[in-house]
Amino acid sequence: MEGIAQLGQYLGAGLACIGMAGAAMGVGNVAGNYLAGALRNPSAAASQTATLFIGMAFAEALGIFSFLVALLLLFAV
Amino acid sequence: MATEEAAGGLAFHPMDQFLVRPLFGGTEINWYTPTNVTLWMGLTVLAIVLVLVVGSRGRAIVPSRMQSIAELTFGMVHKMLEDITGKEGLKYFPYVMTLFCFIVFANFIGLIPTSFSTTSHIAVTAVLAMLVFLGVTILGFVKNGAHFLGLFWVSSAPLPLRPVLAVIEVISYFVRPVSHSIRLAGNVMAGHAVIKVFAGFAAIAAIAPVSILAITAMYGLEVLVALIQAYVFTILTCVYLKDALHPGH
Amino acid sequence: MATTTEEAAAQATDAVHPMLPGTDASGSAVGMPQLVFETFPNQIFWLLVTLVVIYLVLSRIALPRIGGVLAERAGTISNDLATAEELKLKAKAAEATYTRALADAKTEAGKIVAAAKAEIQADLDVATAHADAEIAAKTAESEGRIGEIRAGALEAVNTVARDTAAEIVATFGGRADAGAIDAAVAERIKG
Numbered sequence: 290m291e292g293i294a295q296l297g298q299y300l301g302a303g304l305a306c307i308g309m310a311g312a313a314m315g316v317g318n319v320a321g322n323y324l325a326g327a328l329r330n331p332s333a334a335a336s337q338t339a340t341l342f343i344g345m346a347f348a349e350a351l352g353i354f355s356f357l358v359a360l361l362l363l364f365a366v
Numbered sequence: 367m368a369t370e371e372a373a374g375g376l377a378f379h380p381m382d383q384f385l386v387r388p389l390f391g392g393t394e395i396n397w398y399t400p401t402n403v404t405l406w407m408g409l410t411v412l413a414i415v416l417v418l419v420v421g422s423r424g425r426a427i428v429p430s431r432m433q434s435i436a437e438l439t440f441g442m443v444h445k446m447l448e449d450i451t452g453k454e455g456l457k458y459f460p461y462v463m464t465l466f467c468f469i470v471f472a473n474f475i476g477l478i479p480t481s482f483s484t485t486s487h488i489a490v491t492a493v494l495a496m497l498v499f500l501g502v503t504i505l506g507f508v509k510n511g512a513h514f515l516g517l518f519w520v521s522s523a524p525l526p527l528r529p530v531l532a533v534i535e536v537i538s539y540f541v542r543p544v545s546h547s548i549r550l551a552g553n554v555m556a557g558h559a560v561i562k563v564f565a566g567f568a569a570i571a572a573i574a575p576v577s578i579l580a581i582t583a584m585y586g587l588e589v590l591v592a593l594i595q596a597y598v599f600t601i602l603t604c605v606y607l608k609d610a611l612h613p614g615h
Numbered sequence: 616m617a618t619t620t621e622e623a624a625a626q627a628t629d630a631v632h633p634m635l636p637g638t639d640a641s642g643s644a645v646g647m648p649q650l651v652f653e654t655f656p657n658q659i660f661w662l663l664v665t666l667v668v669i670y671l672v673l674s675r676i677a678l679p680r681i682g683g684v685l686a687e688r689a690g691t692i693s694n695d696l697a698t699a700e701e702l703k704l705k706a707k708a709a710e711a712t713y714t715r716a717l718a719d720a721k722t723e724a725g726k727i728v729a730a731a732k733a734e735i736q737a738d739l740d741v742a743t744a745h746a747d748a749e750i751a752a753k754t755a756e757s758e759g760r761i762g763e764i765r766a767g768a769l770e771a772v773n774t775v776a777r778d779t780a781a782e783i784v785a786t787f788g789g790r791a792d793a794g795a796i797d798a799a800v801a802e803r804i805k806g
Contacts, residue, residue, distance in 0.1 A: 386637075460670060
């Protein structure tokens with residue numbers, strides 16, 4: 290019985306980590322679009338770095354949440 | 367765990383580095399007990415004093431290296447705050463600077479091998495985030511009164527949509543401190559734990575070189591993350607502060 | 616079995632060294648140390664102490680000092696820039712003055728050169744006229760003298776021809792009067 294619970298924990302943790310792929314795509318998307326925009330209009334790039342970081346932070350936060358779920362499953366359940 | 371070690375298997379204890387231990391022995395952890403938290407936070411304060419106070423001691427027109435670092439830090443936070451909140455936000459510059467300095471120095475000091483990184487603890491970052499959240503909310507109501515609730519009433523949206531949007535806005539408002547704190551703690555903890563896991567793999571001679579390379583790469587990433595997370599925490603603080611000062615969308 | 620070992624471990628650790636919150640008998644973390652709530656008051660307390668200390672240090676010492684240094688530097692730089700601008704204007708004015716003086720000097724020199732040229736030309740003209748007159752006078756004098764010499768020579772030729780003619784006529788035994796000989800000689804010399 291305990292073994293099945295542990296199996297579930299580990300499987301769940303691994304599945305939760307898939308969520309980080311989404312965050313990775315999100316962060317890459319933000320950075321890539323920023324770069325594309327910055328190359329088109331380099332003079333406006335400097336003023337938008339704050340927005341870039343805020344966007345990256347929001348995208349990344351969700352990946353961190355899934356990582357946290359994985360950790361909670363591994364260690365805290 | 368103990369039996370695995372005895373059997374010669376890999377011993378991963380990636381979370382051991384986050385344990386809070388009393389400095390002078392014993393196992394009792396009361397609220398006043400000097401622990402490794404105390405030690406590393408004290409070192410953080412020491413580093414801040416060293417860079418920002420001792421470093422700027424010369425007051426030179428042409429700055430020395432230390433003074434340059436102090437001035438760059440000052441200038442970066444100052445500019446960030448002014449760009450986002452405008453002139454009236456500069457009143458809160460010391461608070462924002464305190465947060466930024468604490469996080470960035472704690473992050474970097476936490477990167478010293480065998481150190482204890484205070485910002486990896488949810489308790490610490492949650493207090494930081496709650497300070498920001500409560501401060502900003504109280505400030506918003508003091509400055510704008512009931513008008514602060516306009517933050518949740520998106521007047522630019524069509525009328526039927528507004529209640530729905532208000533619910534979403536309220537939820538996202540209350541999720542702010544959660545994501546604000548977990549982002550920082552999660553990033554720091556994740557990096558340190560991953561490095562520790564790679565360090566565990568280094569016990570096997572065949573994959574030790576790969577593992578050490580991976581540790582090096584992760585460490586480089588962590589240095590970047592240490593700065594970026596402090597930056598992000600501060601910039602989000604500025605954004606929330608802007609919402610409190612100018613609640614209109 | 617499991618319970619007995621756990622109890623034994625607990626007894627052992629209790630006897631030798633009691634366990635830290637959130638650790639097992641071997642001293643490793645059980646679960647996440649971040650979620651061991653016994654340590655929260657400690658962390659929060661020390662965090663607040665740290666933040667207050669940092670806030671006091673920053674707001675009392677560091678920030679006013681760095682802000683002052685930055686303001687001072689901005690002041691110095693803008694002052695220096697203003698001074699530089701002023702000096703630049705001065706340099707421009709000096710350059711303008713110099714160019715004007717140079718242009719003036721050039722026109723002055725041009726004038727002087729023209730005056731000198733005119734003077735020299737005048738002198739030259741006078742000298743040329745003088746020389747021309749002298750040459751003309753000398754030429755006239757020489758022409759007069761040549762004319763005199765030519766007249767003298769003509770006279771001498773007439774005399775010699777007349778004398779010779781009279782002699783020749785006398786040698787041939789004739790007697791010729793002077794008038795006839797003169798006429799004949801004059802006719803021949805003319806022809």
